[in-house]
Amino acid sequence: MFGSEPDALLQKSLGRLPQVLCARNLRHDIDDLVKPILPARPAVVFDHNTGEALGERICRALKAVPVLLAGNPAADMETVDYVRREAAECAGLVAVGGGTINDICKYASFADGKPYVVFPTAASMNGYLSANASIAVEGYKTTLPARMPEAVFCDLSVIAGAPVRLSRSGLGDSLARPTAQADWLLSHLLLGTAYDETPFALLKPFEPHLFENARGIGKGDMESIEALMKVLLLSGLGMTIAGGSYPASQGEHMVAHAMEMLSARHSREGGNPGSFHGEEIGVTTLAVSKRQEALLRKKPTLLPLQFPTEILEKLWEKKAMEEADQTYKIKLARIIENDLDSRLRGNDGWWESIAARIESIMLPSASIQAILKAADAPGTPEALGWDMGAYATAMNYARFLRDRFTFLDLE
Ligand SMILES: [Zn+2]
The missing domain is CATH 3.40.50.1970 (Rossmann fold)
Known part of the structure; x- marks a missing residue:
């Protein structure tokens, strides 16, 4: 097969x-x-x-x-x-x-x-x-x-x-592998949550070929499309093996989801440009990847842990935020249990060794950018027609929407 x-x-x-x-x-x-x-x-x-x-x-x-x-x-x-x-x-x-x-x-x-x-x-x-x-x-x-x-x-x-936009979208969704793996591994190394290499071992023989031939995706080339299809199918199997979307959906998907929730309200209030899921993921993956790189190069600290109920209820429906608050509590409990704040502030080389391990599985953001460009896929929020104010809000507050600990929780 x-x-x-x-x-x-x-x-x-x-x-x-x-x-x-x-x-x-x-x-x-x-x-x-x-x-x-x-x-x-x-x-x-x-x-x-x-x-x-x-x-x-x-x-x-x-x-x-x-x-x-x-x-x-x-x-x-x-x-x-x-x-x-x-x-x-x-x-x-x-x-x-x-x-x-x-x-x-x-x-x-x-x-x-x-x-x-x-x-x-x-x-x-x-x-x-x-x-x-x-x-x-x-x-x-x-x-x-x-x-x-x-x-x-x-x-x-x-x-x-x-339509070629659909294959570009599949490529965008595939590009989330390195950022999602980095976030999943970060949570594992900092908080002891589960982590499994199997989904990535499955993709390993196929992913480089797909990314090297991204230009063919933009042109509807049959061989590139076949490589893309195999990566997408294996990515789905990887999620099934992991018992959840962990290996393919982390911070980059949370930002896109937050944006979607903001746009849903925005579009009810009049007009919203349409984009496909994977086009959005290509853009948020590039942004999240840059953020991950910057944080790995410094000694990060935790962002404020308080769930900002008032702000969030202005942005999103009250009911959804009550649910998000419950989900967020799970993450918060893990952070406190592991005394993460003081461990990150320590000077014992703990973060440096974690950073080195995470860096080894990443793809440089410059490569992600080049792959999107080769396929003629959108690479910036502006190219998707996103409102920049809403986008900044999504980047800041997406971390409160799920129990997943990611680089979005660090500064
Ligand atoms: Zn996706």
């Missing part, structure tokens, strides 16, 4: 492995691929774009029940319920699409205890092989437990034919 070493590692870590196939053209094999997994008549879920690219063809080949999601579908509970109703008579689901349709089908099939397979139509994000689904519940984006698909079938000619 990914080569003998990664496959052996995956087998050892996960036991049950989904079937993964990447080929230049899967069109003639659809029936042979899906039937052994979903022998009864399945439902095929697609939207207008993915239906045209692949979904309608799959539906015909399998003589399946079509479930067309109208307009620009969102990964929310209403759409999940719609898919569950439309597929009620079917024993399994076939998702044809990118992040949104994958999340909808992943959660719908999990909720009904049905198997599902996915035909990705874009190399835009790393959730195809993760076990969680990101679904909006009553307007709040929520990470819900779900299950991996039985199989992922990648038709590379379809994926390479997707």
Whole structure:
């Protein structure tokens, strides 16, 4: 699947492995691929774009029940319920699409205890092989437990034919590996939280090739897209192995999430420029990477630990901030328990040895910048059309939104 070493590692870590196939053209094999997994008549879920690219063809080949999601579908509970109703008579689901349709089908099939397979139509994000689904519940984006698909079938000619912004977005999400690893390792070394190298060992044979060929991503080159797809699939498996998004989502995702929450309010008040998740992650990864480098070169101290309720409730919904306060308490307890403030102020060389270990797994921010540039991907908040005041707020306050200790907690 990914080569003998990664496959052996995956087998050892996960036991049950989904079937993964990447080929230049899967069109003639659809029936042979899906039937052994979903022998009864399945439902095929697609939207207008993915239906045209692949979904309608799959539906015909399998003589399946079509479930067309109208307009620009969102990964929310209403759409999940719609898919569950439309597929009620079917024993399994076939998702044809990118992040949104994958999340909808992943959660719908999990909720009904049905198997599902996915035909990705874009190399835009790393959730195809993760076990969680990101679904909006009553307007709040929520990470819900779900299950991996039985199989992922990648038709590379379809994926390479997707709008190039989607592949750039996948590259942006992949670039978060070094910043996320640095944050995850920091928390482990400072606070004794869990940490596992396996997700990174899986990516090691593929990541350099992807980053060296970033230019091809911007041009929709088939070989570069294949490398990207493999990195994204392995990144998802890494999250499944880690039992959470830890190896792929830390400070850089927290800033983007904070920004998204600010923009949600901003857009209700009139207009907000649209950008894809991975485009945002490319930008926040570069910013967070620069911050990590600066902090590793000095002797950092903790930022004020007090949860600034009043300020945060002005920025975000009160209900969300009450939840964030509870989550933040977990992190705060760890910081106090480990007497982190005085340990960081000590002169015993503790920080220096930690900094050296973290530096060894990082990618220089200059390289991250060069990779984004080579792919013609946005590299600055301005390029995303972000409001700079809101962006500064997100950088400062994102650290209060989760229990993860990251470089955002240091100054
Ligand atoms: Zn992401």
